[in-house]
Amino acid sequence: MQNSRVKLRWVSKMRDVVIIGAGQTKFGEHWEKSLRELAVEAGLRAIEDAGIYSKDIDAIYGGNMSAGSSTFQDNIGTLIADFTGLAINNIPAIRVENGSASGAAALHEGFIAVASGIYDTVLVGGVEKLTDVPMENITDVISGEIDREWEAFNGSTLAASAAMIARRYMYEYNAKREHIAHIPVISHRHGSLNPYAHYKNTIKIEDVLNSTIVADPLTMLDCAPISDGASAVILTTMENAKKLKNDGIVRIKASTLASDFISLHSRDNITSFRSTIEASRKAYKMAKLEPKDISFVELHDAYSIFGMIALEDLGFFRKGEAGKYLEEGYGNLDSKLPINPSGGLKAKGHPLGATGVGQVVESVFQLRKQADKRQVAIQGMH
């Protein structure tokens, strides 16, 4: 790979990082709850699940994309630490903003902090409160993720970007429009089994194709909803976790992150995301695993096409071939590669900053075999 930044020489010196607690709110419309109440609810559930006390937490990393523009509240790291009851402990409480990757970026920061030995036990959370934003402003708030000056100013939106990627993908790979529609169909099927999901209805390929057009060729059912929600996990060292006699320990074998040109127009190719390729290759190396070892995947289907591209960039299928495999049934809970058992962003919901951490919460439930009707088979575990 070009420009590879894989630096693994320090991995042997890192401390093993584990998740000992996970919690989340239901994703959806929370008209009766504020941003702080959502965050506190998820945080307290994670703390309780971990069997620790809030005084045991050394630092908080909170993913959030839009509090400033959606609710005019900034400094939410401090706000949430305060209302979780930690103000008198004066611990560092840091908001991590990284667009739709805010939650995953917060996890990465927490992972680094524990792995390095700087902190022993950290709370990683994510929260977003979007339903208070008037509908006509919400697209504009979300367009904060793309280049405001050179994309959004000229009329582009995140959905328009996804649509232009979809059209180019169909053009380059001669892919069928129906292929892309498999992603939301799978997410809805799995979301219908998840009590935390925003949407519980199942949908068919034809529903996706015939739904209201958002940005041609993508329809409303290709796009994840606007959701409120919060999610949280507690990270600590393996050594600490053993002392706690916590029986729900999930080890993080790798946490990686990568970036790319912010604008689509600056990228050589828009049908593949170099950041996904870079981060996943680094993660496979760090974890000493390959795509064939993976039991299930939680991927970012904010728009259906992103899910298709992720499957290819993560190394599961060759470029342009994801659609063919989806048509054969890949993605379902009992298939070789279950996709988004949580319901994904499309059905479980997409409260921006809470999304990535929420997918980690789902992964914890799956690996502990606590996922009830949506439980997938885990390789190497009996």
Add this chain to the structure above:
Amino acid sequence: MTIPRFWREFEHRYRLIGTKCPSCGRVYFPPRDVCPYCHRESVGKMQKYELKNTGKIYSFTVVYQDIPDFKELKPYIMAIVEMDDGPKITGQIVDASPEEIKIGMPVKAVFRRIREESPSGIIEYGYKFVPI
């Protein structure tokens, strides 16, 4: 949304003025102070470069969303245009109907009104594209 006042004073909004890296020869639009391939070699040396206004559609979509700034235009055509000079640019396609737009179609940049801050507010101009 109110945009920073200095945006209106960028000449590259009105003419397609990008930059060229003297080290590798790559042309950038929007302009960059640093070439992502040559880094330090390019710092302080990037040259102004006026792009030819012609290019081809790289990808496009028809937007049906309700966006306060573009409500009157809905539905409108957004595209990424690959300029003959190399860079790709995001802009609207106008003076055309969605059915006739195709990837690879030749277009040229024209000077148009983009949005206004309010009915009696500042009008902001920039580039859009029309089929040739």
